[in-house]
Amino acid sequence: MTTFTVSPPPHRRSKISIKNLMWGRVAALVPISLAAIYFFGFAALGNIVASILGAVGIELVIEKAFKYELTILDGNAVYMGLLLALICPPTLPAWMIFVAAMFAVGIGKHAFGGIGSYVFHPALAAWVFLSLSWAQDMLPGSTPITSSFSDLIFETGAGYLGDVSPILVLLTGVALIAVKFIEWRIPVAYFLTTVILAVVLGDPVSYVITGTFLLGVLFIATDTVTSPVTKNGRIIYGILCGVLTVLYGYFSGNYLWGTLYALLLANAAAPYIEVNTLPKPMGGVAHE
Amino acid sequence: MSVIKLDKLPEKVILPLKQHDGIACAPLVKKGEEVIIGQKIGDCEGSDLAYIHSPYCGTVEAIEEMPSPMGKRILSVVLAPSECAESVDFVPEKDAPPSRLLEIIREAGVVEYYEKPTYLALKPGKRIDTLIMNATFPLITNAYLDSLDKVLEGFRLMLEAGGISRGAIVIRADDKESIKAFKNAKVGGKPLAVAPLIGKRHADYYFEDTDDEIIVLAGGKITYTPTMMNLLSADVMGRKIPLGYEPADVHVAVCGVKSAKAVYDAVYEGKPYLENVITVLGAVNRPGSVLVSFGTPIKDVIEACGGYKGEPGKVIVNGSRVGVALYTDEAPVSKNTTGVIVQTKDEVLRDVSSACIHCARCVDVCPMNLLPGRIAVMADQGMYEKCGEYHALSCIECGDCAAVCPAKKHLVQLIRFSKLQLLQMCAEAEPAEVTE
Numbered sequence: 001m002t003t004f005t006v007s008p009p010p011h012r013r014s015k016i017s018i019k020n021l022m023w024g025r026v027a028a029l030v031p032i033s034l035a036a037i038y039f040f041g042f043a044a045l046g047n048i049v050a051s052i053l054g055a056v057g058i059e060l061v062i063e064k065a066f067k068y069e070l071t072i073l074d075g076n077a078v079y080m081g082l083l084l085a086l087i088c089p090p091t092l093p094a095w096m097i098f099v100a101a102m103f104a105v106g107i108g109k110h111a112f113g114g115i116g117s118y119v120f121h122p123a124l125a126a127w128v129f130l131s132l133s134w135a136q137d138m139l140p141g142s143t144p145i146t147s148s149f150s151d152l153i154f155e156t157g158a159g160y161l162g163d164v165s166p167i168l169v170l171l172t173g174v175a176l177i178a179v180k181f182i183e184w185r186i187p188v189a190y191f192l193t194t195v196i197l198a199v200v201l202g203d204p205v206s207y208v209i210t211g212t213f214l215l216g217v218l219f220i221a222t223d224t225v226t227s228p229v230t231k232n233g234r235i236i237y238g239i240l241c242g243v244l245t246v247l248y249g250y251f252s253g254n255y256l257w258g259t260l261y262a263l264l265l266a267n268a269a270a271p272y273i274e275v276n277t278l279p280k281p282m283g284g285v286a287h288e
Numbered sequence: 289m290s291v292i293k294l295d296k297l298p299e300k301v302i303l304p305l306k307q308h309d310g311i312a313c314a315p316l317v318k319k320g321e322e323v324i325i326g327q328k329i330g331d332c333e334g335s336d337l338a339y340i341h342s343p344y345c346g347t348v349e350a351i352e353e354m355p356s357p358m359g360k361r362i363l364s365v366v367l368a369p370s371e372c373a374e375s376v377d378f379v380p381e382k383d384a385p386p387s388r389l390l391e392i393i394r395e396a397g398v399v400e401y402y403e404k405p406t407y408l409a410l411k412p413g414k415r416i417d418t419l420i421m422n423a424t425f426p427l428i429t430n431a432y433l434d435s436l437d438k439v440l441e442g443f444r445l446m447l448e449a450g451g452i453s454r455g456a457i458v459i460r461a462d463d464k465e466s467i468k469a470f471k472n473a474k475v476g477g478k479p480l481a482v483a484p485l486i487g488k489r490h491a492d493y494y495f496e497d498t499d500d501e502i503i504v505l506a507g508g509k510i511t512y513t514p515t516m517m518n519l520l521s522a523d524v525m526g527r528k529i530p531l532g533y534e535p536a537d538v539h540v541a542v543c544g545v546k547s548a549k550a551v552y553d554a555v556y557e558g559k560p561y562l563e564n565v566i567t568v569l570g571a572v573n574r575p576g577s578v579l580v581s582f583g584t585p586i587k588d589v590i591e592a593c594g595g596y597k598g599e600p601g602k603v604i605v606n607g608s609r610v611g612v613a614l615y616t617d618e619a620p621v622s623k624n625t626t627g628v629i630v631q632t633k634d635e636v637l638r639d640v641s642s643a644c645i646h647c648a649r650c651v652d653v654c655p656m657n658l659l660p661g662r663i664a665v666m667a668d669q670g671m672y673e674k675c676g677e678y679h680a681l682s683c684i685e686c687g688d689c690a691a692v693c694p695a696k697k698h699l700v701q702l703i704r705f706s707k708l709q710l711l712q713m714c715a716e717a718e719p720a721e722v723t724e
Contacts, residue, residue, distance in 0.1 A: 010687040011608040116643035229648040279657045281682035
């Protein structure tokens, strides 16, 4: 007699998994990483490798020590390490970024409860950690200005690894939106708010549209854990990111830092936005 | 489209004594007794009932708890069918007045696809102005196209029985075959109009323009499953049903294609509800629609469809989204069965759920505009009041959220659990208020 499996519904699910989503994001960052290695040479390669090793290493150590299930293969630690390397200057010593990557995953992610539970984006937290600890080393060699179209393709004034080629970040990010790995609401709201506000305030857009800004828009702001889940909340979150970015960028003149600090602040506001934008169920609510 | 018919008698027939959402029937027959086709074998008393009739001729082998298509074991009459074709005298009553029509429908034990007895659906004791026929299950609708005039006549009889002035038949916009058939069909000598449902043009818009009693609406690409009453009413009539209310509260009654045909049979041929069409899909050699008498084990239905293709892993009744996976294929087809899906061993999901990454996919797909992930987390932690604040009770359990979840969380079960707890809390709270 044949036996049948009994299980609760649904009996058919979409193939998408956390692993797909994370490795998809890693794959989307590979082109810009390659461009950075081409432009900055071994320094960039060293930083990327050190950062990923630090992130994955600390995750391995923590999960072994606390006897958790090993999750390094889900790609989240790799993604955090890679993202951190892309928002740091290539002149940063490799050991520093190694330590920062350990901070990102060890403190930023696991101390808060692991994947899905952190309040601040781990890579951002580590970037702030680096900026506070070794401020001198975190100063980029130059500030990118994308004054012509060729700068979008290949930015010779890049300060951070991610600034090398804004268009690569944009293309891969948009591709992720197209395959629905990233939801469109946050990036669209964030991008439009920033550009419109910058134009209104009279800041040149060439200062705004840099690789780091696009990384922030497409990859950091859209981190699902640190953004609200409600539909309206996501749009408000995007607008808030934009407003904060321009506020910082307008008064300090540095849109790189503006982007990253704005995102950190917006992370803190995300839960508040979420609980205040709870949707009404369809059909309304019956009187109590 | 051809409908597969069973060409041989099953070894045994299992007739569950409860085939609707309501009161279970008491058996009218004893072990060893002979029954004939159409004989009433289950009787019940109360306001919410559906009599059970035997679709087969045979001997009662046992009256005991047997597997049912709902997954549980329930009291059933087990028959050993025989070849005889003896049946009770079917008395057609063509010119019955509305009250008698309702009586006939009740006597025939007709049950809607959402498990409510049809006579109750038609006359729920509230003012009903429109009867919607949900014909959005393409395979089932197509299977009834050959006898479309009977279905339409049955639908007209239902309108008459319920005293309802307008009838709207809803079909899927991508169901070309049905649209074509409905366009060529006639009701009372007049051809039917097939109108699209676009934007704010709901059924009322078309009823204003026409004197017709019945119109056909082709809307969307949604199959409205039994739990999606709210959506059906909102999409077709533009009337949303608030939480805790039923379609009747917004003056809408809903029926299915099968019950319309059953009503025709009951009135014009005097036959009780004995058989209907179910769909058999997935890993079988000849998937399609099958005309099955109630009580036939699923095993025999699958045999009629050419048997299993490969090694079967799961037999799912009533859809892969919300259906029940059976532990045995001996379970019978009953009045609330709409389809069977067979999955092979390889297709059976073996996902392990992990932490939520708040990707909001569940929020984006939820047709009720809820936050399924959040409700599930709070249900998991036992914060049921909080689930209530997040409108857990509005959930229609369509399963869309769980299907898209990348963390493979059991969202539907968690939400369903929180709903149960909430309802229990309400039930406990109410008497306390009275004593105060």
